[in-house]
Amino acid sequence: MTRFLLPFLIQQANFGLKMGRAFKREAFIAAAEAVTEKFKLRCNDGNVENHLRTIKTRYQQIRRLQSMNNTVWDEKEKKIIMNDKDYVQYIAVCIYSLSEARQTFLHINTG
Numbered sequence: 049m050t051r052f053l054l055p056f057l058i059q060q061a062n063f064g065l066k067m068g069r070a071f072k073r074e075a076f077i078a079a080a081e082a083v084t085e086k087f088k089l090r091c092n093d094g095n096v097e098n099h100l101r102t103i104k105t106r107y108q109q110i111r112r113l114q115s116m117n118n119t120v121w122d123e124k125e126k127k128i129i130m131n132d133k134d135y136v137q138y139i140a141v142c143i144y145s146l147s148e149a150r151q152t153f154l155h156i157n158t159g
Contacts, residue, residue: 049087049099050099052082052086052087053079053083053099053100056079056082056083057075057079057100060074060078063075071097071100073093076094080092080093083095083096113128113130116130116134116138118130118131
């Protein structure tokens, strides 16, 4: 669906349905109708907006990994490659960050 949705939203932006960094609601409604028609799925403007947010988040994660000195982009496989040592270290940092965020969340909620 992403391969259909992104070009459709670019088209909506070219029609003037994007203001600054945000799409107008009409663009999401038109995209939802197009997705519903093409894929025979029940889709609404909120679904489209949420999917776009997910795409943006994934893109930011990919760009962050690509900016690291110890990664290489494999054009054939369309994936980021990192050696084992750096991968283990990266994952350890991610797990630690999640743990810290969880502790902060628990502290705030249990006050």
